[in-house]
Amino acid sequence: MNDFQERLYIIFTGIFIASLVACNLIFQKFFTWNFLGITFELSVGIIAYPVTFIVTDLISELYGKRRANQVVLAGFFASIFTTLLVMVAINATTVGWSPIDSETFNRVFGLTGPAFFASMVAYLTAQLIDVRIFHFWKRLTKGKYLWLRNNASTMFSQLVDTSVILIILCSFKGPFMIEFNSLSIENLELIKSTLNSDSEYSHILDKLPEEIELEKISRENPLRLAHKFSSKDKANNLFSKLSIEESSVIQVSVLDWKDFYSLLWMGWLFKVIVALIDTPIIYFLLWVLKDKIRPTSYLEEE
Numbered sequence: 001m002n003d004f005q006e007r008l009y010i011i012f013t014g015i016f017i018a019s020l021v022a023c024n025l026i027f028q029k030f031f032t033w034n035f036l037g038i039t040f041e042l043s044v045g046i047i048a049y050p051v052t053f054i055v056t057d058l059i060s061e062l063y064g065k066r067r068a069n070q071v072v073l074a075g076f077f078a079s080i081f082t083t084l085l086v087m088v089a090i091n092a093t094t095v096g097w098s099p100i101d102s103e104t105f106n107r108v109f110g111l112t113g114p115a116f117f118a119s120m121v122a123y124l125t126a127q128l129i130d131v132r133i134f135h136f137w138k139r140l141t142k143g144k145y146l147w148l149r150n151n152a153s154t155m156f157s158q159l160v161d162t163s164v165i166l167i168i169l170c171s172f173k174g175p176f177m178i179e180f181n182s183l184s185i186e187n188l189e190l191i192k193s194t195l196n197s198d199s200e201y202s203h204i205l206d207k208l209p210e211e212i213e214l215e216k217i218s219r220e221n222p223l224r225l226a227h228k229f230s231s232k233d234k235a236n237n238l239f240s241k242l243s244i245e246e247s248s249v250i251q252v253s254v255l256d257w258k259d260f261y262s263l264l265w266m267g268w269l270f271k272v273i274v275a276l277i278d279t280p281i282i283y284f285l286l287w288v289l290k291d292k293i294r295p296t297s298y299l300e301e302e
Contacts, residue, residue, distance in 0.1 A: 005293055009063060012055050013071050019051040020075045021082045024119050028108065035273065040266045049161075050274040053130055053154045058282060060134045061146065062293050068134075072127045079120060103200070103234070118168035126161030130154060146286075147279050154278075158271040166255065166264055174254035175228035176235040181219045182246035185211055191225075194241050201227060201238065228252070 027045030034040075052075070060068040086109050094102045130153045137149035180187075191208065195201040207226040209217070217223045229235035235249045255263070 005063075008289075008293070009059070009067065012059055013074060016052050016055040016071050017075050017078045019048040019055075020123065021078060022048045024079060024082065025086075025109070027119075033270075038269070040270055042263075042266055042270055046267060046270060050154075050158075050271055050278070052127070053158065053271075053275070054278045054282065056127060056130055057134060057150050057154065057278075058285060060131055060138075061282070061286065062289070065131060065135050068131045069128070072124070072131065075127075076120065076124060079123075106231075107228070118165045118172065121168060122161045122164035125164055126157040129160055130157035133157065146283065150279050150282060151275050154275040155272055158275065159268050162264055162267040162271065166260055166267070169254040170257045170260055172254050173251050176232050176249055176251050177228055178225045178235060178239050178242070178247060179250050180217060180223045180225075180244065180247045183209075183214050183217050183223060183244070185214065187244050188214065190244065191242060194238070198238075203227075224250075224252075 023045040026048075027043045029044045030041060031044050032039060032041050056068050056071060059071055090106060090109060094105075133153035133156060134149050137145070137152055141148065188208065188211065192205060195204055204226050209223060229238075232249060232251070239247070239249050
């Protein structure tokens with residue numbers, strides 16, 4: 001293997017690890033995207049994650065199965081190290097003049113633990129499946145039909161990845177919220193005045209129900225304040241100020257089970273679209289590199 005091949009392999013590895021680590025850090029923000037009349041509501045982490053599958057397919061094609069598996073393991077250990085650094089940062093004492101306070105920092109990065117666990121289980125399962133299916137089709141077609149092995153491996157492995165990560169995040173207990181099983185007009189006014197007195201919670205005001213909607217609130221259909229607390233103590237602090245009966249502090253899942261199927265469908269469909277888009281990209285890159293790197297033959301994979 002010449003110097004150019006080694007340098008390109010290092011670049012691919014860097015892109016792979018950067019994309020994987022970014023997914024675990026930015027996943028808590030959600031965005032909307034309209035494509036051909038379909039509206040997607042997805043975590044921004046999903047934007048970077050398909051890049052990892054493009055890279056593993058390229059490495060599999062150019063360098064073989066062993067090198068692809070090496071990158072997968074490198075990404076795993078890089079994610080472990082990043083998570084440890086985030087945990088240290090969360091537990092570090094915040095100085096008074098810090099532009100970002102502990103509450104804000106913890107809200108953004110505080111779920112890195114559960115996100116990391118879910119991501120790593122899904123990641124290792126899906127990536128190893130992706131590499132295996134890619135080389136299965138490569139051997140079966142005797143090195144032909146790159147589009148088939150690229151899309152077949154990515155579509156199936158992405159379904160596995162999306163399912164596993166959603167199951168874990170829906171099962172994992174995360175932040176705390178204040179829940180009401182009943183709410184009167186007087187209670188609603190108390191909540192508004194209490195939230196108005198603290199700028200930290202002012203964003204909740206726009207999401208409070210109208211007076212006409214109060215009668216719909218019940219034990220079967222409770223109202224939760226649209227704010228997730230990183231600790232029970234912080235939730236209890238606001239809860240004690242309200243002193244409203246038929247209310248409680250509860251710990252909720254990182255993701256709600258009622259959103260499971262919609263997130264699964266949207267997440268997998270988005271990744272399938274990306275997989276279809278990345279096929280010509282892979283063909284183009286292989287064409288550009290054809291005089292510099294000889295793709296690994298399916299016979300070398302035996």
